[in-house]
Amino acid sequence: MLKTLVSLNADLASSIALRYACRMGTMVKMTLQTIHVEDPAAAGHPPGTGWVRRTWEKSLLKAGEDEIAQLIQAERPSCPPLALTKILIGDPEEEILRELERESYDLFIEGELYSFSSASFYKKMRSRLYKDAFCPVILVKNLMEMGRIAVLLADDMNPSGVVKTFLKIFNGGVFDVDLLYYRVQQSGGQTLHNQEHAESVLSSARNLLVEGGRVPREGRVIQDSPEKLSDLFKDYGLVVSSINDLADKKSHMMELLHRIPSPILFCPR
Incomplete structure (x- = not known):
């Protein structure tokens, strides 16, 4: 059984990646675990420390949880029952690398919409996630049949x-x-x-x-x-x-x- 981690964000690329992973699951024996990492840096400068910071982080996690739940609900007709999504906060690359190593996944899947601009693709290929991943990675650009x-x-x-x-x-x-x-x-x-x-x-x-x-x-x-x-x-x-x-x-x-x-x-x- 192929142990697979699928990275999700509230966007079209993740929706396509999840649907592709589910299609792949009909052809290959695999289990799917979804993950979403809220990046504090993307949400602006974190406020203060202590309970103020913890409250802010909890609100980020709750917002991320709600968004991912909506995405999975929209894709449910195309997917088998899924385990609860792991919602984390931190640097996405670092958190995903830790999760891949901690749980010994066999495969990692994420989405990136096809683009004629190469900048985003080259940046991803040079990232720590792609250089140091502990398993193969599928980058889903388009939803395709796997025949x-x-x-x-x-x-x-x-x-x-x-x-x-x-x-x-x-x-x-x-x-x-x-x-x-x-x-x-x-x-x-x-x-x-x-x-x-x-x-x-x-x-x-x-x-x-x-x-x-x-x-x-x-x-x-x-x-x-x-x-x-x-x-x-x-x-x-x-x-x-x-x-x-x-x-x-x-x-x-x-x-x-x-x-x-x-x-x-x-x-x-």
């Missing part, structure tokens, strides 16, 4: 770790799986060595999938600009990849991950 999944590999990525994480999470369920290897177009074109390396990685990844009971529908190298390739992923219900050390710098791979409209499963580095 088709892409495992996206690239240079300087651990293909074995990505494939094994995918197999651990999706042990069961009926999905079509494609293996894709992204290469940046080099000036002068692709060399035979680069092509052979890509084919070798795809072959190794395919063998791992087959050993795990998953036969990929196809395996191929994709090579073009991130802008042109993003449309390739519009029919995938999930893209499985890894940011590794890419988050610390701008790269073609990071740009492609930003432009992909589908939910993305980021495997731990």
Whole structure:
């Protein structure tokens, strides 16, 4: 049973993430625990100390509890019965990281609406939450059907770790799986060595999938600009990849991950 933590705020992104998690739960054996963290910094400068501060924090928690209860009530027709949402106060990243470690979750899910602006995406990829998460993370950009999944590999990525994480999470369920290897177009074109390396990685990844009971529908190298390739992923219900050390710098791979409209499963580095 996959122990899953879903982060919620009173917004559309969280509504989509919750609905996606519930759909995923119909295909994979998993339990869902929702969490909401009220950020005092976002509510302005906290007043004083002692009982004044405690009263202010209680009012924040109550407001957050009411908002999340309304969101869950609106999504109830799409979801199974859920445990009570954990309502906390503090820095959202720090509180979620503590919760992930304390309860040993297998998966974390949150929402971020798809945007043509990369600033928010890069900020999230560089955050402590994504760098130090104790489990894989699914970032839900759009609500998609999960019948088709892409495992996206690239240079300087651990293909074995990505494939094994995918197999651990999706042990069961009926999905079509494609293996894709992204290469940046080099000036002068692709060399035979680069092509052979890509084919070798795809072959190794395919063998791992087959050993795990998953036969990929196809395996191929994709090579073009991130802008042109993003449309390739519009029919995938999930893209499985890894940011590794890419988050610390701008790269073609990071740009492609930003432009992909589908939910993305980021495997731990």
